[in-house]
Structure formats: structure tokens, C-alpha cells
Amino acid sequence: DMKVTQMPRYLIKRMGENVLLECGQDMSHETMYWYRQDPGLGLQLIYISYDVDSNSEGDIPKGYRVSRKKREHFSLILDSAKTNQTSVYFCASSLSYEQYFGPGTRLTVL
Amino acid sequence: QEKVQQSPESLIVPEGAMVSLNCSFSDSASQSIWWYQQHPGKGPKALISIFSNGNKKEGRLTVYLNRASLHVSLHIKDSQPSDSAVYLCAVSINNNNAPRFGAGTKLSVKP
Numbered sequence: 719d720m721k722v723t724q725m726p727r728y729l730i731k732r733m734g735e736n737v738l739l740e741c742g743q744d745m746s747h748e749t750m751y752w753y754r755q756d757p758g759l760g761l762q763l764i765y766i767s768y769d770v771d772s773n774s775e776g777d778i779p780k781g782y783r784v785s786r787k788k789r790e791h792f793s794l795i796l797d798s799a800k801t802n803q804t805s806v807y808f809c810a811s812s813l814s815y816e817q818y819f820g821p822g823t824r825l826t827v828l
Numbered sequence: 829q830e831k832v833q834q835s836p837e838s839l840i841v842p843e844g845a846m847v848s849l850n851c852s853f854s855d856s857a858s859q860s861i862w863w864y865q866q867h868p869g870k871g872p873k874a875l876i877s878i879f880s881n882g883n884k885k886e887g888r889l890t891v892y893l894n895r896a897s898l899h900v901s902l903h904i905k906d907s908q909p910s911d912s913a914v915y916l917c918a919v920s921i922n923n924n925n926a927p928r929f930g931a932g933t934k935l936s937v938k939p
Binding site: 722751753758759760761762763766768776777808810815816817818819820821822 | 829832834859860862864869870871872873874877916918920924926927928929930931932
């Protein structure tokens with residue numbers, strides 16, 4: 719069964735702390751994505767990765783960076799988190815056009 | 829950058845009703861349009877896609893694409909309470925281009 723996992727599912731951090739969100743997939747998909755979802759705004763693309771160490775900025779990359787050292791694993795890093803980064807973060811992977819999403823990580827920055 | 833807009837924002841219908849959801853996009857070169865369903869606390873799940881002008885039917889779902897008017901619609905026949913969810917429209921220019929999403933339509937089907 720095709721699966722995308724995300725850890726942790728819930729996270730509370732203080733402003734200025736570093737945050738690491740992790741995503742894994744078991745389908746050997748080359749392309750992976752990070753989105754954030756806020757009420758009324760839908761899913762906004764943060765970063766896209768085409769394969770190991772081949773990452774591109776999405777529409778809202780400021781304040782975020784990513785790491786992909788293995789095809790099945792894609793991390794999102796927030797250096798010195800800000801309160802406006804409170805959101806639900808979704809990771810996805812794709813083989814062609816169809817995306818497979820993880821369950822999301824709800825991040826609260828106080 | 830592709831702009832995707834969905835309407836209505838929310839919709840409440842009785843069980844058994846036909847549901848129509850709309851999505852407009854900005855780039856006529858867009859190659860694929862997907863509809864995703866998202867239940868509360870879950871990630872989006874792909875429902876149906878369309879690549880060519882015209883319509884496509886899968887079970888209770890029908891999708892219509894009109895590239896000239898930059899518009900796609902999703903119709904759900906005989907809606908069920910289990911169809912209650914947020915429906916997201918996603919548009920891609922090509923296979924290497926990440927899909928852009930609309931803000932979604934929240935559907936509530938009342939028994």
C-alpha cells in the first residue's frame with residue numbers, strides 16, 4: 719500500500735526555536751513536495767524536490783529550508799521559527815501528476 | 829505562477845442531491861487538473877483527473893474541462909454524508925511543475 723508518513727504529527731515550539739519536520743515515502747517516487755495549509759488559503763507550495771540533493775523553491779520558501787539525502791526521505795527545517803509559521807504542513811510525493819499526501823504536521827509557534 | 833480559484837467556498841446539500849463544484853485557472857497551457865478530497869485532520873486524497881477538453885466520468889463523479897474558458901467543474905451524483913469533506917482543485921502546467929491548489933470548497937451533505 720502506497721504510503722507517505724510524517725513526523726511528528728503535532729508540535730509546539732517557542733518563537734526562535736529550530737524546527738525539523740520529517741517526511742518519508744515507500745514508493746521510490748523521485749519528486750517530493752512540502753506545502754503548508756492555512757484557512758482560506760489552500761495549499762501553498764514551499765519547496766519541491768526532484769530527487770536527492772535536487773531541490774527548488776516553491777512559492778513561499780522564505781524562512782524555510784529543506785534537505786533530501788535519500789530518495790525516500792525529505793525534511794523541512796525552520797531556523798528560528800516565527801509565530802506566522804504556525805500552520806499545518808503537508809508532505810507529498812508523486813510519480814507522475816498524481817500526488818500522494820501524508821497526514822500532516824500541525825505546528826504551533828508560540 | 830498558476831492561479832487557481834474555487835467556488836463556492838462552502839456548500840450544504842441534502843443527501844441524494846447533485847453537487848457541482850467549480851474551479852478556474854489562469855494558464856491555458858495547463859496540462860492536468862486533479863480534484864482531491866480532504867477529510868478533517870487528514871491529508872488530501874486524489875479523486876479524479878482530466879487532461880483533455882471534454883468530460884470524464886468515474887462512478888458518481890463527472891469532471892468537465894473547458895480550456896477556452898479556463899474552467900473545470902466536478903459533479904457528484906447522489907451525494908452521501910460520507911462525501912462531506914473539503915474538495916481541492918489542483919492544476920499543473922507539466923509533469924515537472926508542482927501543482928497549484930485552490931483554497932477549496934467545503935461540502936456538507938446532510939442526512
